[in-house]
Amino acid sequence: MASWPACQAPAYRLLMTIPPRLRRVLVRLRRDLLFIGAGVPLHGIPPLLCIWACLHIADILGPGTTWGTLGLPIPVTLLVISAYGLTEAQRWRFRTLCGVDLPRLRRRAGKRQWAYNCLIGPLFGALEALLLAVLGVALVAATSLVWIFAVEPRWRVEHRGYTTSLGYATVAGLLVLAAVPALAGGLVRLENIVGRAVLYVSRSEELERRVEDLTESRAGAVDAADAERRRIERDLHDGAQQRLVALALNLGLAKATLKDLPPEARQVIEEAHRDAKEAIEELNSLVRGLHPAVLDELGLDAALSGLAARAPLPVRLWTDLPGRAAPAVEAVAYFVVSEALNNVAKHAEATRAEVNVTRLGEILRVVVTDDGVGGADQARGSGLKGLAQRVRSVDGAFRMSSPVGGPTTMTVELPCLT
Known part of the structure; x- marks a missing residue:
């Protein structure tokens, strides 16, 4: 006491x-x-x-x-x-x-x-x-x-x-x-x-106040998560990725200069060199999946162009973006297109895909279409649920049309906050 x-x-x-x-x-x-x-x-x-x-x-x-x-x-x-x-x-x-x-x-x-x-x-x-x-x-x-x-x-x-x-x-x-x-x-x-x-x-004013507070807190959580992904991407790029690149260079130099080693030793060095390059590729994919640096440096148009170029099937990309949106909105649009193209390559059995990204006033509209077999169901696919949740985190709208036999069309509308 x-x-x-x-x-x-x-x-x-x-x-x-x-x-x-x-x-x-x-x-x-x-x-x-x-x-x-x-x-x-x-x-x-x-x-x-x-x-x-x-x-x-x-x-x-x-x-x-x-x-x-x-x-x-x-x-x-x-x-x-x-x-x-x-x-x-x-x-x-x-x-x-x-x-x-x-x-x-x-x-x-x-x-x-x-x-x-x-x-x-x-x-x-x-x-x-x-x-x-x-x-x-x-x-x-x-x-x-x-x-x-x-x-x-x-x-x-x-x-x-x-x-x-x-x-x-x-x-x-x-x-x-x-x-x-x-x-x-x-x-x-x-x-x-x-x-x-x-x-x-009044009760209505209190509910309205709570909705605004929840909207602000959710926007803050989205921004914090995006900033955390950026930090992890920088740490991986400046730390582990650089070490793996140096390791691959050293192994390549050892393979090229040490000619008098026994065959068993040379085989170990070659396998280590190959594993190091594969690890670098996987880490690059992981870093791009967290937050691509090109999205901050050059914008959504350039980032989507890189996605279309790396896709395992032909992708026609058309964009009309007169200005930049908020970083969190651009990140959501990028990951929506990235996940959609991954789903098309894995499940749709499609021969081509089309991505249209346009800005209509204060709305950023993303439309991804493929000529696959269709039948995608948002209720059964965890990936589509995750996409819908990510879109809703910035007050966006998510719609999916995928009849059996195709085609499949995914439409996402995001508030284009600047």
Whole structure:
């Protein structure tokens, strides 16, 4: 258990001597009074600005002065700003002192913010100021028999019946003090109810906010995954790939220069050299599958041209890309074409394929067609499911038409964010 500082230990011991029920009442009263005290200046700002603006209007209507016209925009501007800016202060007040987390309102909810801060708030501010004033008067009355001895003795001699009046005042003050916790608690609860009703968001607004948050978080996850693929591609290209190339060169040099080795040793070197070159080819394919460097350097058109050139069947590529899209969108389009051509080569039994990539306004459309046997089913193929999920990760649309006997057409539409 954490120990209290030495300077606070007497206060803590004194607090622990209070009965638990009374202690809870005092703690709650302290919280309520802090909430009420913080609300008085916040609720009082708009009325003061309105009075300031009215004074300038009175100067404008009065004869022979221009100061009102020049100064009127200042309180009006401050009034508009406070009508919306005070909402954040109210959110802090409710969250810190009452544990009520009001959501951050949007600009289109400005009418509700203005209504609370400029119409409802001043009413609560008046009630809170009145309650604090009553509390102050009650404290003075309840302690009147104590501070009266600070008054000059001459006054007490001249007013011999003051003890009876002060006795009544003390009793009245104690009664009011006893009622203050209930009054303060009721006022705080009323303001919580009204604040939640006016400054809260509706169910539809909350759902819309959640959709936007999920969209942003998903876009961030897509960008993070794309950046991670780029990092892995760079690490492989600059690290393992370079080492394999150096190993292949050394083995090739050994095979060419060491002519006097036994046949068994030369065969081992030749096999190692061949395995090293095959490993380089596999690593190149892996790097291109992670994130091709040409996609960043030259764009989607050049990257797709490389895919079409490396395909095991004839591919007709047609592109119409007047500008670059977002990196994540270009990466999705590239991998869609890459996976589609791989599926065509493995499963479609096609003799040719066609890839059309066009940008129509804010839509990047990718269409891959082949003359194979057809029959591709998105529900049964995990590869097609993965493609559809990757397309949906950037809010794209995925459609597949593959009747038995062919042809097969895959259409992907991606939002062309820049």
